[in-house]
Amino acid sequence: MVKHTFANLLLWSLGHALYATGKMDDGAKEQSWRNQNLDSVPLDLDVGLRSLDLSNNFIRQLHKLDLPYLEQLDLSSNQLELISEGALGDLALLEKLNLSINALNNNLDRNSKGLQSIGGLKSLDISLNSLGDEAVKLYLQNKSSLEQLKMSGNSLTWLTHYLFKESEGLRSIIIDNNLISAIDRGTFEPLEKLEKLNLAKNNLAHICDFKLQRVKYLNLSRNSIEFFIAVEDNHMYSLEILDLSHNKLLYFPILPKFNQLKYLYLNHNLLGNLNSEASMVLEANSLYNDVVRQGDLIIGKNNLHSTWRLMPLSYIDLSYNHFTSFPLETLSLLSSLEGLDFGFNCVQNLTWNVRHDSASEYYRQLYFPSLKYLNMQSNGLVSVSPLFFQALTQVEKINLQDNSVQPCAPVGQVHSSSSPQQLNLNSSCVAFGKLRTLKHLSLEDNNIRILHANAFQKSALVSLNLARNSHMVMQAGALEDIKETLQSLTISELNMTNSELFLPCMPMLMHLNISNNNLNVLPNSLSCSPLREFNIRNNAFVSLNYTLILAISAHLHVMHIHGNYFTCCDSQWLSTLNNSRIKMPDITHTECFIGDSSIPINEYLKNSSLYCSLHIKGIHIGQIIIVVLFVTVLITVLTMVTRKMCCLKKSFIV
Template structure:
């Protein structure tokens, strides 16, 4: 009937239309096409267009007729000029990436073109060689702009005029410029600003920080000598402050009312001054930069850092500074601290008993600290008082120090006995010679690194108490022989690193553990006990074997591992020795060939003897 026919035609037409629409892509990419201009005939429904990494020099007024376009990427071209009316027909554009071009040329024309983009929310002008004036022209009429990137340009001075027409901006990145000064009022009017990145510039100091609205501030890799915040009674929203790789002599001075949680101070000069000198000089500096009336409110008990007791800091990185002793006077206020990194300093002794350098200090306590990195210092001892000040410690990194381990809490050595919360301990490269019986008893370690303690001796029962908890153990690089190993049955062990030793026989005791990863590289193994290998294969996923001198005529262990599909990533580097000492490379694909070659060399030896 007619109705049926009409219905069929409608369904058919709808199906064809749907098929056509389904082939339309809202996004198209013309990256790396060596284009010199915008392609013609682009679908007017496009919402995202990527023309990056081409050689386009000019965008003329007829190039872009895409009324639905929201995102346009023109980065990594050779753009020198964008005609004034080029963006007339992309009025909906919200994101524009112009990074790595030559927009320092023809600034007047190109800036007028950008001025017509009234809906623009994200703008990337990085790596264009822009100076202060050019950047200002490009930011005219950007009233709803939210994210701005000016990284890698030539800005030298920031003034209030620069962002006067971009008051809605939330994120500004001006990293890697030549900025030496920031005029007052530059960022204060930007009430929505949350992220400010000024890393890799030439700033020397921040003497009156008062951006209450900013949550993340990155000032790393400048030349900053001090950071001072004036106490004005208003709350600060700052949560992340990065002052790493500067010339700081003092801790940053922050207001009482703050929300700072993450503080990066690595690679500075903090600790060069003794603790008492540091505090007194910081107090004097604050008085010099602020009025006398404010000092009385800001400084409690003549210590500007007493404000830290109200700071909700959870992460602090003080690595690569100049501390010779623990800055107890300051750190004692940080009761919320979870992670503290003091690696690569000059620490030699941490007593933690309230006496440092001969005078009384507040008792050190870190009630919330879980991760403490003391790697690469000169530590010889950690007192019982200090370890007791870490009631919730989970990870302790003492790698590359000179600590000595003992059982006696009264000795000058370090005792790791009965630390109920400790889960991960790194004692690599400490020169430890003896690991005594029950060293870690009562301390339920999950991970233990004893690597690079050359000629270390394990007393019988040295790892006693770790049988049901230890999951990862490294004894790499200790020059240990098979007889020097005294391991208990570690029923929870999953990863064992025995590399770079002198082990010639695979210890049968390790088959007691459900190992998933075993590292046997660079030892003296010539074969492996098949019964041990069979038990290991029940759980083993990864095995490393290179750097041993296996017997080419005894490769049954390798066949067993191959049968169980154990991954041996370095097998192509493994070698074996034939009967007459000829070196042959063992490849898993030539196992049987290797066996036949072994028979060949045996016959060759017999022939040579006749």
């Protein structure tokens, strides 16, 4: 019995030690020694291990490992500088090896021989090891089974055609954050299974003959690329995502004629510096002719537009460029385009600068037949051509934040029966009435002066943001046309008072933000709105209408109330919110007032009767004290007068 108990205690202590240090998972045969301050690999490891994590330690040398079933080994974030030649020889099943953040730039010959012994490796990470071109070449020898390779943060400068010669099965290559300025032709082309290639954060200046047919994801962001050209051929390219952001592009990329591109990132470039769209297209085509060695030969074909016309692109990011005009003709070629980010450019007037039809003096009407989301934030927009809005046949969401757009009055809207030549193409206001499909509109921070009655006539908006238009006058009936559809309304930071707020009954409204104004009374019209989230922060509310709060609390989930001047002892509304378990995320920072004293509202709620026990029917405690003092003084005076009268009476009798 004693022996049995002792054996159980011993097993328990050993198990506890493993949990505290090695963290052994018997089911999956995984063991972690992460962050254990180890300076060498632990002895007597379980030979049945399939996964071993030794990361974040101080291991400098790796010697023979006798782990025949090991499939994954993580030695990242150590000080590893030496791998013995036979260290990994018995790891016949090893598929995934992480050696990132070490010192593998030392002992190159011995280390490379140590790595050559694991020919079945599928995933290798040698990032952040200060490795140069020759070092990487050595480490990639005998890696015919390799499928995933990561070499981020090293010192590679030139990729040659023999670098991946022994690893032609690669599917994913990540070589970001190096010093690569040149790539030999034939470096990636033989890799027929390559689908993901990341060359971000290098020193590449141009891509002049893209031929990677199998690649689906290509990241070339944060280089110094001035142009991207693929010579036209009849091959189908698998490219779906292309990231060319944070470069020095002057032209739109000329992509493979047949591709499957869905997402194109061109943000943070120099696009638009050539002033006009026509100049940019002309220069791009001229450059294409030079690249394909056709010199000064005049070719009538527009290579840029011919390839863009066939692209199945669904999203393009053109934000943070230098456009002063909107490239209407080029972008209208993208018939599948659903999302366009054109924020942070310099388009003040979105004019209809489209070439005339050859046989007509009238403007051609182009269309964006699939566009649903358009971001024009921070362009300095003042006017938008009605023809542009007419081209947005399916648009659902427009962001015009941080511009100078003035919504037109209803009489200023253009009737649909007007012909193109009759349209006022230089209107100083923007009419939203023609956007019948529009559901979400942001006009935040546009310095809007007046929001006219029926400003959204014939619209069916679901959400509207009018925040930070601090001088805006809202006319009665401004929201009348969207009262039946509006679900979210933001009218914060308008310096608005009660007399300036006109909210109709909105039976669909679920989110309302009226924060940062000068309001002290809630509109009774809110009683018919099924509000779920309500923000009244930073106003001048002393109390809230109890009947109204009771009505909206049936649907309310969240309410923000901080930054008002609530009276503690007039807080029946607060008890209603509290008892309904409605979330008030800022309640710990909210105070209420009793006289000149403030109390945290959450403290007040714990014992409201104590704080307000001296309040009788709304009379302030100071008022009670004054009344008591007055009565006391009055009684004292009367007593003294009575005594004096008594004394006089006695004196008279005598």
